[in-house]
Amino acid sequence: MAKIGVMGCGAVSDFGHVPAILQTEGLELVSLYDPNRDRVEGMAAKFGGIRAYTNQDEFIRSGLDAVLIASPPTVHRENVLAAAAAGLHVLCEKPIAMNDHEAAEMIDAMKKADRMLLVGFVYRFSPVALQIREWIKEGLIGEVRSLRLIYIWDLHGQYEPVSPEEWIESPRWKGRMLEGGPMVDCGVHQIDLSRWWLHDEIERFECHGAWVADYEAPDHVYLHMDHVRGAHTMVEMGFSYGHTSREPRPEFSYHIIGTGGVIRYDRDGYILETRNGGGTFRSPGASEKNFPGMHAEFAQALRTGDPGHLPRAEDGLIATRIARQATDMAIANRLRNTALTHTA
Ligand SMILES: NC(=O)c1ccc[n+]([C@@H]2O[C@H](COP(=O)([O-])OP(=O)(O)OC[C@H]3O[C@@H](n4cnc5c(N)ncnc54)[C@H](O)[C@@H]3O)[C@@H](O)[C@H]2O)c1
Missing domain, CATH: 3.40.50.720 (NAD(P)-binding Rossmann-like Domain)
Structure with missing residues (x-):
């Protein structure tokens, strides 16, 4: 034990x-x-x-x-x-x-x-992520050419009441934005999934942002990554999708396009399916996270010394490096575009 x-x-x-x-x-x-x-x-x-x-x-x-x-x-x-x-x-x-x-x-x-x-890239242990990895490995959708991974939400709201009359900016919302924003906080999971699902590294990337709130980091980010073997991953991450709404409605989805079919996961209704020349195949959907699954793997890793599916520190470093550099790139693109507008 x-x-x-x-x-x-x-x-x-x-x-x-x-x-x-x-x-x-x-x-x-x-x-x-x-x-x-x-x-x-x-x-x-x-x-x-x-x-x-x-x-x-x-x-x-x-x-x-x-x-x-x-x-x-x-x-x-x-x-x-x-x-x-x-x-x-x-x-x-x-x-x-x-x-x-x-x-x-x-x-x-x-x-x-x-x-x-x-x-702790806990998304890897969701039955959804494990199933997608298997489907890709079995070649159910041919050769993967495109991944579209989206999570846009409100991060539990930008403001919270301290009394019926007074609202303040939520320390959680502020803290996550100051630590680097949505790509660094959440997007690292999707960057990691793309490398893990495809068994392929990221060769180059480009990033653009949108600023709904007033922080240095963009609160809505579009990251485009080219993998070494030619696939392209787009990660869209946002904290300002309903951040001031009374009833926010997040969107969380994966779309994977291959030469022989597509895989779709939609957290709304927990839909997980693959569509190819043989028909449509559904698998039981689940949440994108699985803490018990990750800790079961951790227990095994401690017993055997083999990390199994658990990401190594180097995986964490790569995902975090891309997320931070991409966010910096989005900030630089914003400054450059502003400069162009002013010169024009
Ligand atoms: N994978 C996920 O689903 C997921 C979800 C939320 C947060 N996270 C990550 O988990 C971490 C914590 O996030 P959270 O939302 O629980 O934050 P939180 O602010 O709710 O909790 C952090 C806790 O750490 C404590 N703390 C401060 N300094 C410390 C120190 N020197 N040593 C030990 N503890 C200290 C704080 O007092 C606080 O209780 C972050 O890295 C965050 O990105 C992951």
């Missing part, structure tokens, strides 16, 4: 990681760490029987084999370096780091400690 500690007791630990770890055979959730006492004690009380720490050093020495890191990306480096120094395996939330330099330092420290550094 691998003894696990969780670093960061916020939203994703609460709805995703902690319930999943608690139900995973082979994992024992021993301790929680969060510098915010209310958060860590609240979570320990909610799930019961787990030790709570607000001091990182004491947490790290609480008899662990591995840690799950679900703190803000700005402190992933600090958390990973502490785990490496104590010889603990790590499963770290995305985006792995704030920049390439930090990620390289984290990878190096974990290599020196001879421990696994894995990244």
Whole structure:
């Protein structure tokens, strides 16, 4: 039984990681760490029987084999370096780091400690993503030429009420925009899926943005990526699709076009189907995420030393690097286009 500690007791630990770890055979959730006492004690009380720490050093020495890191990306480096120094395996939330330099330092420290550094791209473990990978591998739609991966939503709204009269900008919305915006926060999943589904690297990319809100990063982003073997992936990500609406309606879909058919996933109604010369084949749809599936793989990785489908740190680095460079490119394109407009 691998003894696990969780670093960061916020939203994703609460709805995703902690319930999943608690139900995973082979994992024992021993301790929680969060510098915010209310958060860590609240979570320990909610799930019961787990030790709570607000001091990182004491947490790290609480008899662990591995840690799950679900703190803000700005402190992933600090958390990973502490785990490496104590010889603990790590499963770290995305985006792995704030920049390439930090990620390289984290990878190096974990290599020196001879421990696994894995990244929590939880979309890989959805039955939908696994089925699509199988269909592509079996050649059900021939050779894949185009992927269109879309997630446009409101990130739970840009504003929230603090009283019936007063609304403030949501710290979550603001924080995600300051950390790089939708491509860095969410798009990394789709960038990773395209590489994983196709077994193919990304050779070059181009990116454009739209600014509905007033941040440096675009809140709606279009990323175009060419893969080495010729396929093209378009990722569209947005946080301002209904961000001020009373009833927002998100859109989450995958469209994959091959030389012999198409695959479509629509989260609305959980439709997952392939259409080719043989007809239409449906598979049970599901959510795009699967925390229990990811933690089952983590338990196996800790038992065998083989990460299986779990993304390696290098996968996290590649996806984060593309997302950040693409966002910078969109910002540069905006500035260049503004300059052109002014000269014309
Ligand atoms: N894959 C997904 O579905 C998914 C969904 C949401 C968030 N995330 C990722 O998970 C991470 C956390 O996101 P969240 O929404 O839970 O954020 P959150 O703000 O709700 O929670 C983060 C928690 O980390 C704590 N924290 C701050 N500094 C810390 C430190 N030095 N060490 C440990 N903990 C610290 C905070 O007090 C807070 O409780 C981010 O990297 C985010 O991108 C992933």
